[in-house]
Amino acid sequence: MMDELSSEPLLHTALLQFIFPFSIKQGEAMALIHRLGKDGFTRFFLDQKDLEDAYYGDGYKVSHEKMERSYLPFAAHVLFPREKDKDSFRRFSRVNALECRLEMPQQAVNFQVLSTDVFICPFQLGFITVRVRLEEDNIPFSTALEFADRFRTLENVSITDECTTIHCGERTFKQTEDFVFRNLVDGLEPFLDASELNGAYFETLPFFVDERMLVQAFYGFERQEDKDELSVELRYRASQLDGLDLQGKPFISASDPDYITEYINKHSYNRWGPDTYYITNEQTFCCLSRATPEIATHLANQMYGEYYYGLLLSIFHKIVLLKLANLHSRLSITRDYNEIEDLIFLITKFSAKYYFLELISQSQGREIFIQLRKVYGNDALFGEVKQTLDDLFQYQNKFQAKRRDMLLMILTVFTVISGIYGMNQVIEDLKNPIDWSKMLQYSPFEYLALFLTCSGILVSLILTVRELWNGSKSRRRKRLTHEE
Structure with a gap:
């Protein structure tokens, strides 16, 4: 293994995309879109074919x-x-073409920031992508990896980070x-949701991981003539x-070695081994290839x-x-009834519109996507969320049934008493025109009957208005969630 490390392979191309969710x-989504337009970002659409070679560098x-x-269409x-x-x-892109240099403790590397993407996605989620090309000739593989790890x-969380400057x-x-949020997308930071930082001691950005x-x-x-393939050690290091x-x-x-x-x-x-391999894990997705320049360009275009x-998407x-x-996990089952309803809506929306087992039409892309989904554990997470949905449905149905039964019992008792007793006692006096002077001569039981009659009407009106208000509020809340 150490012999393999000592024979350092060289790269003719190193293209990197750094993604920050x-x-x-x-x-704030619409305000962010307005700010991106003001900062020179262009909305990306597939029918604008002039953008096919705008953001990726020469060649x-x-x-x-x-x-x-x-x-697939959906x-x-x-x-x-x-x-x-x-x-x-919704993708917004801007060409940067910035010539930069990363100084590390071991050496300095020249690189170019080709372009920057900002995605605005459903569920209040976004992505920043910084597209970089290393400008060095015959770049040692270890140098490219160190650059990626530092950038x-x-x-800064280590001594090496402290000694690195851009x-x-x-x-x-x-x-x-600072380079990303003060230079590349300097108008973005005010739109970041920092609510998750309330319990953090040292973080200044809302990181997901x-x-x-x-x-x-x-x-x-x-190509190295004395090497038959890109070794297991090289792929592991990547x-x-x-x-x-x-x-x-x-x-x-x-x-x-066994590990x-x-x-x-x-x-x-390994479909195209020994010349080309794709490596996937939680922190990187990379293609290693010793193919001819023409094929290498095609592979880079795919990436x-x-x-x-x-x-x-993964x-x-x-x-x-x-x-x-x-x-x-943050719900209080006994109090957060509206939040439970919102969560049921969000899970249903996600599973119906965004999470499909089949997404890619071509076999090679489908296999890579399946591997990405397996690495991220999305299927297991989706199974847990679906189980959560089932549990919430069961709880909501039981809770609503219990509330309906209680309400029905109260209304039944109230209706029987106020209808049979109250109405029979005072209904004749309530016919138009009402003779209010008769009420001054009521006995205590007739006053009770009048109270039951009026309160029954009032309770019915209050319940009707409350249900209409709750229904309207629920629809408005779902509409706002949908718009986000």
């Missing part, structure tokens, strides 16, 4: 037609919406967080972003296109499922 403040092009055909409707469809992935860390033009940034972005990468390897140690030497975070082999067998897609959207599924599970 975030929550949008409730009701790369994503076919919008092929990207749409890669997904999935394409969500991923590639028309202008007015709010229940979809994806938004907040230079862009005349500006210097001590943290990737931790302070690191997810990494999607394409690594194009120079999955863990194991770059360089403090001495600047290639680093691997595991030592047991490494077992891990890669579980997380590697920018259909596989990029497949990754976003992340979206996981985060929404976690949010729904979190909402359920």
